[in-house]
Amino acid sequence: MKVALHVYPRLQHRVGRPSESRHIGFLGTTLVVAFLMALTLLMVGCSSSATPVPLTPAPTATATPMPPKPANPELILSSTTSTRDSGLLDVLIPIFQQKTGYQVKPIYSGSGAAMALGQKGEADVLLVHAPDSEVTFMQGGYGISRRLVMHNDFIFVGPASDPAGIKGTTSALDAMKKLAATEVPFYSRGDDSGTDQLEKKLWRTAGITPDRAWYFEAGLGMGDLLRVASEKAAYTITDRATYLANQKTVSLDVLVQGDPSLLNVYHVIQVNPQLSTLINAEGARAFADFMVDPATQLLISKFGVDTYGQPLFFPDAGKTEAGLGSK
Amino acid sequence: MGVLADGVVQAFQLLIHGDPKVIQIALLSLVVSGMATLLSLCAGIPVGSALALARFPGRQVLVSLVNTGMGAPPVVVGLVVTIFLWRSGPLGVLHLLYTPSAMITAQFIIAFPVVAGFTMAAVQQLDPKLRLQIQALGASRFQMVWLLLREARLPLLAAVMAGFGAVISEVGASMMVGGNISGQTRVLTTSIVAEASRGDFALAIALSVILLALVYLVNLALTLIQQRGRTR
Incomplete structure (x- = not known):
């Protein structure tokens, strides 16, 4: 035991006099606890300001009175x-x-x-x-x-070079057939979204089973899928709103539009x-x-x-x- | 590449002008992850110490579970918590889904094994003779654990950093249980994902810069505390 005592010389008085064990070395621990306590206080303050019913008032032109308070908001x-x-x-x-x-x-x-x-x-x-x-x-x-x-409406978008030659086609089904015949890369949402369902329906109506060699399912939202299609110089079908909102960050052109079956x-x-x-x-x-x-x-x-x-x-x-x- | 520079510039603009939305998002990130870390310390340090010091049947299994939990995929944690908090789930009546409390819960589950695992390692790497000596000096069980944790305070601060780092940078669970709702559950990581998928890459980079700065500042504070103890 003597050897051990030599290794940890300060231990004896720590155990013996626990009241004096508040060394400055403890400051560290105390500070961490204080920091986290401060966070707790922040949390309380924050949740009380974040949870109540009306959040930021809408920047409407018409000055509306205080909103009503529904029973279950x-x-x-x-x-x-x-x-x-x-x-x-x-x-x-x-x-x-x-x-x-x-x-x-x-x-x-x-x-x-x-x-x-x-x-x-x-x-x-x-x-x-x-x-x-x-x-x-x-x-x-x-x-x-x-x-x-x-x-609004769905549109076919793809690279400006348009290797499938669908630009200007007014029939969605004709465009689908050209895409399948030329086997250009096509990216699908693949997430059972409204856009995905429309696209699958168009393939069915055209009687085409897309080939895995050129047809890819991404499982992404529309904005993300547009960027994938753009990077891959591939074709896809999108709603016009998302396309317009992302037009600046993708290099895809509108190639087919106006078919009544493309109504969204x-x-x-x-x-x-x-x-x-x-x-x-x-x-x-x-x-x-x-x-x-x-x-x-x-x-x-x-x-x-x-x-x-x-x-x-x-x-x-x-x-x-x-x-x-x-x- | 221009977008990176734009993002950094935008980050400074947002911070200098004190953009209230960004401040709120950053604050919520800090609060949610800070609370989750605090809770995981409260639970993880005792559990980690117990696993390091006690010998009982099934200990090895628990240790391996904690070690596995240290690498638990946040998105899986998020999915399970979501299902529990659904209206049709066992805790649905609590109305917790899509609230900061749900995010704290999920992040706690992610951080707890990290803290417990680090604590276990910290206590186990202490010289076994130290434990013998403390016992020989007549310390009570509580005094002994307390002294051992004190001796292990440097690696324990690493546990705090690792736990906090795991949750502040986590996005899968926060997105799922929080829903990234503006003004309510939007934190830095979820808004980075959302802005990137909307195509606003400059803003996404700006938020990333703010997140990195925040993580750095918290770790700097913890490191200063840790190393001050060291040099004394």
Whole structure:
């Protein structure tokens, strides 16, 4: 033991007199604890300022009075990447929150995943663009109301050199056939999003099974996929809003547009409150009403004009889907 | 390459002008990861010490679990926490999904094995004679653990840095359980992902610069504390 005592000479008095063990060496530990305690305090301060109902007041021109306080302010909106990447919901949600007092939690994924959340009752309201899946969703009793909000269109984009020679083709199916015949690289979303569903439907309608040698599924959102296609000098199908919003960072040209089958229609769906006791049915109705409200529709029609010189979405509240196709 | 320079310039502009949104995002990053680190210290140091000092059946299994947990993929942690917090999940009634609390929970699960593992290693590498000597001097069990942890304080600060580093830089779990909601659950890493996928690379770089600066400052503070203890 003598040897050990020699190795740790200071130990004896530490054990013997624990009251004196507050050496400055402890300052380190104390400081770390103090630092983390300070964080805790920050957390309390921050959460009390972050959680309450109305967040930052919307920068609207009309000075609105204090927003009302709904009984259940938390509203989960499940929407698609195109509404986020285009920036539209960043504009609309603050206005909705200011008007109604709801606190929206927007969750963005492909339309397929967005509807899967609705189907499980994990979301209160959906803003999606996959009409075929939406009809199945409604028939399954997962939604109680589905209203047309707006549309834009899908476009074929690809390298300016256009090795498949589809530029100027007005028929989407002809373009698909040319792409398959020339076997140029084509990138698919591959994520069951609205865009993905439309693209798969076009291949089916054209009677083509894309070949793995030139057809690639990326599993990415639209903005990211555009960059992949651009880097690979490949073709893809995109909604026009995301393309315009990303035009500066990709080298892809619009090659095919205008076919009625390329219409991209957005609906707002209120999730059936019977799916879960936690669903905010009133909030869902308020959001759906807001999306088709004339004032909101006017905002949609103007959105993007300043930045892109053209609107990204066309408001359609009250119209029927059939009426849009003939436009 | 121009985008890198633009991003760095933009980072300084955002900081100099004190952009309230960026400040809030950076603060939330610090608070969420700081809280998660604090909680993981509270749980990880006792568990790590116990695993290092105690001998009981099944210890090896627990040690290997902790070691595996140190490399747990954040995205898997995020997925499991999300499923638990779903309305249809066992903890759905708590309304925690897409809140900072959910992010702290997920980050705690990521940081806890890191802290426990580092603590275990720190205590185990102490000279075994030290333990014998403390016992010989008549220390109580609590006094002994306390003294051993004191002797191991340098590697223990490394545990703090590793735990904090693991969670402040993590994006998969925060994205999944937080949802990257503006003003509520948007932290630096999730907003970098979101800005990059929107094509605003300059802003993404600017946020990255701020994140790196933040991580550096926290580690600098911890290192100063650690090395001051060393030179004394």
